[in-house]
Amino acid sequence: MDRQDTKRHLEEVKNAMSEAVEHLKNELVKIRAGKADPSMLKGVKVDYYGNLTPLNQVANIIASDAHTIAIQPWDKSTIPLIEKAILNANLGFNPDNNGEVVRVNVPPLTEERRKELVKQAKNEGENTRISIRNSRRDANEELKKMEKDGLSEDLRHDAEDDVQKLTDDFNKKIDELLDQKEKDIMKI
Structure with a gap:
């Protein structure tokens, strides 16, 4: 030795x-710090054709402003799956969509x-x-x-x-x- x-x-x-x-x-x-950040959704996995796929592999995720995260899916048929995945992740967010983009409002703390x-x-x-x-x-x-x-x-x-x-x-x-x-x- x-x-x-x-x-x-x-x-x-x-x-x-x-x-x-x-x-x-x-x-x-x-752990969120009050302002919208795409990394808040880092652990979210979408049931995409039977595979649990990270959200960032099925959509583009951006913070459109200080209180909103916008998720633009590459396949619009995945919008309900994305919403369900965000709800199931228990992050305290309620996603909504306009048929094109899923938006997550980040409430002030x-x-x-x-x-x-x-x-x-x-x-x-x-x-x-x-x-x-x-x-x-x-x-x-x-x-x-x-x-x-x-x-x-x-x-x-x-x-x-x-x-x-x-x-x-x-x-x-x-x-x-x-x-x-x-x-x-x-x-x-």
């Missing part, structure tokens, strides 16, 4: 932590709802922190096993310090993401 083994191990840890932060970013996108959304974002952040801590714990346990297999104690301590630095860096990224999301949600 040598420094190369610890570097390889640290890369694995960094990748796991990066994935956790990416997951947080994806979850935060789903109340102060109470904004606070709930901030709480939801912080909860997602805490779940990500737990994942980061679990990665750190697993990494340190693996380093102890590597020490038993011949890794020097100094290299293990250095690698544990590096794991802690990674943990601190990723926790800082989580804080930044949550701060930005809270500002977006609370901005009227």
